[in-house]
Amino acid sequence: MSERIIFHQYEISPFSEKVRVIFGIKDIEWYAVDQPVIMPKPDLVCLTGGYRKIPVMQIGADIYCDSQMIIRELDRRFPTTTMPDSNGxxxxxxxxxxxxxxxxxxxxxxxxxxxxxxxxxxxxxxxxxxxxxxxxxxxxxxxxxxxxxxxxxxxxxxxxxxxxxxxxxxxxxxxxxxxxxxxxxxxxxxxxxxxxxxxxxxxxxxxxxxxxxGHGTRHEMSNEDAIAIAKDATSTTVEHEDPNEPNGLKPGMTVQVMADDYGRDPIAGTLVSSSAGHIAIKREDERVGEVVVHFPRAGFWVLPG
Ligand SMILES: N[C@@H](CCC(=O)N[C@@H](CS)C(=O)NCC(=O)O)C(=O)O
CATH class of the missing domain: 1.20.1050.10 (Glutathione S-transferase Yfyf (Class Pi); Chain A, domain 2)
Known part of the structure; x- marks a missing residue:
């Protein structure tokens, strides 16, 4: 059950359309959770730790922010051999x-x-x-x-x-x-x-x-159900230390991650896994329990917590 692809979005969101087309290319079955177009977005930020932009993908207690990160993860879980480009x-x-x-x-x-x-x-x-x-x-x-x-x-x-x-x-x-x-x-x-x-x-x-x-196979899901799924699930992210981190980032460190363009609210958490292409941080929230929030590295800054 927790393997469902939950997609926090709204219809007129351009970056959501980018991912919806990827759902189509990969013929993925997914669940749309509608979020407001403007703040407040209480049912989103409890999952992300403050990241407010759309889209956000949720798989159980793993939360993927930014279309770049979402597509990277979709490509990992649903590799499409015919696709001419990927994370590169x-x-x-x-x-x-x-x-x-x-x-x-x-x-x-x-x-x-x-x-x-x-x-x-x-x-x-x-x-x-x-x-x-x-x-x-x-x-x-x-x-x-x-x-x-x-x-x-x-x-x-x-x-x-x-x-x-x-x-x-x-x-x-x-x-x-x-x-x-x-x-x-x-x-x-x-x-x-x-x-x-x-x-x-x-x-x-x-x-x-x-x-x-098209957009693959779409279902609808309520915010309450998405939050309940996060609360019941445990993140499947495996701890990973990258020996090539230029600034010595390691699992267990407290960090803040923020977009470098707009919507720069820093998201704080404990590092679980990182590489040149991603960073995953663990955090807790009363409503959703412990979740792991994933960001891309290109276009995001990691600061000491
Ligand atoms: N770099 C982000 C950009 C996302 C973005 O700018 N999303 C717009 C909507 S498509 C947004 O969040 N606008 C503000 C909001 O909806 O609160 C990504 O690729 O996902």
Whole structure:
């Protein structure tokens, strides 16, 4: 029972769509737990220790934060031999799609739909980023960001120009999920978002192919059930010391882990396992008992507890 793939998400979340496509590629059965779009998220942060971003994957008492970590773990548990990229190039390309392309995408989207955005959402995202969420400023940035977005779309178009079905060949992979969610979000959040893609014919044909992959088999689950599963389960993470840790991190040390971009709330715990690609820390919470929370290393800082 505790082996169920529980996915804390919300529908319009771009990074959730990235992982939902991976569920599709790997034909995984999963349970969606809906979380709020803005804080407070009491049923999420009791599992993560304070990490508030979406998505988060839960398998029993193991909690995986950030789409990079989630996909790394899915690939470990459900290896797909046809997938052309994995934790290597797939994760690396995520820094292009999740930072450069997504930044332009967000500015264009919210610059275009600014008047429909709730004040509560703006305030929440200001707290998240530490920067003003000013849709007038975003509107002014739209022309520049359109040029950026077009340049990145042109890279995708060029990659697809030889008639390949997916970005890295004839089978879909993480690169496809990562580029695709940006296009999905631009359309889903902004009624005029589709105009961005008009001149990119190969991208549009590829977008349809990625959409057709679907999302695997989805069920719904309540927050209460997800928390009860964590409470009943014991983490399956095995203690692991990495002799090559540059700063001498070892199991048993108290550390804090924080994202290096936005949503930088530090998560404190006791180190259980680490490598160049991951860190897992143990922590306790009254509602969920002992859980192990996993983060990627690229894009996250580990500080002494
Ligand atoms: N690096 C993170 C980024 C996640 C992210 O920014 N998620 C957005 C939603 S798609 C978010 O959490 N926004 C704030 C919130 O929902 O509270 C990842 O790859 O998962």
């Amino acid at each position: 190039l797939g994760a690396g390309l995520g820094f292009w799609t999740d930072r450069e392309i997504f930044r332009a995408n967000v500015a264009i989207t919210f610059g275009s739909i600014g008047e429909h955005v709730d004040e509560s959402f703006k305030k929440d995202r200001e707290a998240l980023s530490g920067q003003s969420f000013n849709t007038d400023e975003m509107k002014q940035a739209v022309p520049v960001m359109l040029e950026q977005m077009r340049a990145h779309l042109d890279m995708l178009e060029s990659q697809l120009a030889d008639g390949r079905k997916f970005l890295l060949g004839n089978a879909p992979g993480i690169a496809d999920a990562s580029a695709y969610y940006n296009i999905w979000f631009a359309r889903a959040a902004n009624p005029n978002g589709g105009a961005l893609f008009d001149s990119f014919k190969a991208v549009q044909a590829w977008e349809l192919r990625v959409r057709e992959i």
